[in-house]
Amino acid sequence: MRGTHRLLTLVVALLALQLGSLVAPAWACGCGAMITNRMDRIGVDRETSAVHWDARTGTERIVMRFTVHGDAEKAAWVMPVPxxxxxxxGDPALFDQLDELTAPERRPRDYFWPRGRDWPFSSNADGASAGALPGKGPGVGVVGRERLGPFDVARLTATDPTALGDWLHRNGFELSDRLSTELRPYVERRWEYVAVRLAPEEAGEPLHGALDPLRITFANDRPVYPMRLSRLATTPQSLGLYVLSGHRMEPKDAIGGDRPEVLFAGAVDRPSGALAELTGPGRVFLTAVDQSFPEPGRISGDHELVRAAADTPYREVIWRDRLWRVGGIPVWLLTVTGALLLLAAAGFGLARTRRRRRRTAAAAGPAGVRSTA
Structure with missing residues (x-):
C-alpha cells in the first residue's frame, strides 16, 4: 500500500509539474481531466473520437476532438494510456468524412388526411415534419515533447516520488484530491500519461468551439477508450464514438451512462482520404455509437470495446412525413371533391328520375287511365 501511495503521489506531482500554472480541475472530458486556472471555467459540450484498432499488429489509434465553451484562455487535459x-x-477532415459515411438515410413517407400543419388547419402547405512545457527535473522523465499546432504535448514517466513531492511543495502546486483518487486505478496498472496544454491562436481569445483534433497511437492487445476521469465532470457529458476495426464493435457495458446507441454499422470497402490515412486502404468495419452520461459521477470505468455477435449492418432511418399529392394537389382534397361531385350527380339523377315519374303519373290520370281528350 505504501508503494502504491508513493506512486500515486508521484503521478499527481508529475502532472502538476508538466501543466505549469494550470492547476485547478474544472470540467472533465471523457479522455482525460480538463484543467484550467481556478478563476476560469471551461466546459466540454461534445467529445467526438474515432478509435481504430488493428488486431493484427495490436495497435490502437484514437483521434479526438473536443467542442468547448467558457471563458478560459488557456487549458490543459490529461489522458491516461496503457x-x-x-x-x-489529427486531420479535421476525418470527422467530416465519418459524418458523411454514417449519415442517416432519409426516406419520404406519405400520409392521406391533413394534419395540424396542413391546410385547412394551417397556412403552411409544405407538409414537412419537423506557455511551453517545462523540461525534465530530478525524478521526472519526459519521454517526448512536441509543439503540435496550438498544443504543447508531453509524454510522461517518473521514477522518484520523493523528489517530485519536494518539488511540488516548493513550487506550491496542487491538484484536486478527486483527481488523485480517480488516477489511482491507472497508477496501479502502471499506465502512462499524455499531458496537453492548449491555447487559442489569437491571444486574449477564450477557447471556444471545436478544437483541432489530436491523434494518439499506442500498443494495446484489446481496444479501450479511457472514460474514468469523466467522473470529475460537473455537467452532463455527451460522447460520440466511431469504432473502426475488422468487425462490428460495441461497448461492453454502459459504465454508468445511458445505454450506448448504435447509429450506424457497416463495412467501408475502399477507405480514402483522411480515413485511409488512419486505417490504411483495406476494408474496415465502421460502427458509430452515441452515449449520454446524465450523471458523470456514476461512471464506473473505461469503455472496453468488444466484437459484436455478428457483423449486422445498420443505418438509422429518419422519416420525412409528407402529405400525399398528385400534381401538387392533396389526394384527400381530390378524393373528397370527387366524392362530393358523385353524390351531387347521384342526387341530381335521383331528383330527375322522381320528376319524370311524377310527370308520367300525372299524364296517366285517375286509376291509371290515360286521358285522350
Missing amino acids: HRADVAL
Missing part, C-alpha cells in the same frame, strides 16, 4: 504513446495532429 502503453507508450505517439502523439500527432
Whole structure:
C-alpha cells in the first residue's frame, strides 16, 4: 500500500509539474481531466473520437476532438494510456468524412388526411415534419515533447516520488484530491500519461468551439477508450464514438451512462482520404455509437470495446412525413371533391328520375287511365 501511495503521489506531482500554472480541475472530458486556472471555467459540450484498432499488429489509434465553451484562455487535459504513446495532429477532415459515411438515410413517407400543419388547419402547405512545457527535473522523465499546432504535448514517466513531492511543495502546486483518487486505478496498472496544454491562436481569445483534433497511437492487445476521469465532470457529458476495426464493435457495458446507441454499422470497402490515412486502404468495419452520461459521477470505468455477435449492418432511418399529392394537389382534397361531385350527380339523377315519374303519373290520370281528350 505504501508503494502504491508513493506512486500515486508521484503521478499527481508529475502532472502538476508538466501543466505549469494550470492547476485547478474544472470540467472533465471523457479522455482525460480538463484543467484550467481556478478563476476560469471551461466546459466540454461534445467529445467526438474515432478509435481504430488493428488486431493484427495490436495497435490502437484514437483521434479526438473536443467542442468547448467558457471563458478560459488557456487549458490543459490529461489522458491516461496503457502503453507508450505517439502523439500527432489529427486531420479535421476525418470527422467530416465519418459524418458523411454514417449519415442517416432519409426516406419520404406519405400520409392521406391533413394534419395540424396542413391546410385547412394551417397556412403552411409544405407538409414537412419537423506557455511551453517545462523540461525534465530530478525524478521526472519526459519521454517526448512536441509543439503540435496550438498544443504543447508531453509524454510522461517518473521514477522518484520523493523528489517530485519536494518539488511540488516548493513550487506550491496542487491538484484536486478527486483527481488523485480517480488516477489511482491507472497508477496501479502502471499506465502512462499524455499531458496537453492548449491555447487559442489569437491571444486574449477564450477557447471556444471545436478544437483541432489530436491523434494518439499506442500498443494495446484489446481496444479501450479511457472514460474514468469523466467522473470529475460537473455537467452532463455527451460522447460520440466511431469504432473502426475488422468487425462490428460495441461497448461492453454502459459504465454508468445511458445505454450506448448504435447509429450506424457497416463495412467501408475502399477507405480514402483522411480515413485511409488512419486505417490504411483495406476494408474496415465502421460502427458509430452515441452515449449520454446524465450523471458523470456514476461512471464506473473505461469503455472496453468488444466484437459484436455478428457483423449486422445498420443505418438509422429518419422519416420525412409528407402529405400525399398528385400534381401538387392533396389526394384527400381530390378524393373528397370527387366524392362530393358523385353524390351531387347521384342526387341530381335521383331528383330527375322522381320528376319524370311524377310527370308520367300525372299524364296517366285517375286509376291509371290515360286521358285522350
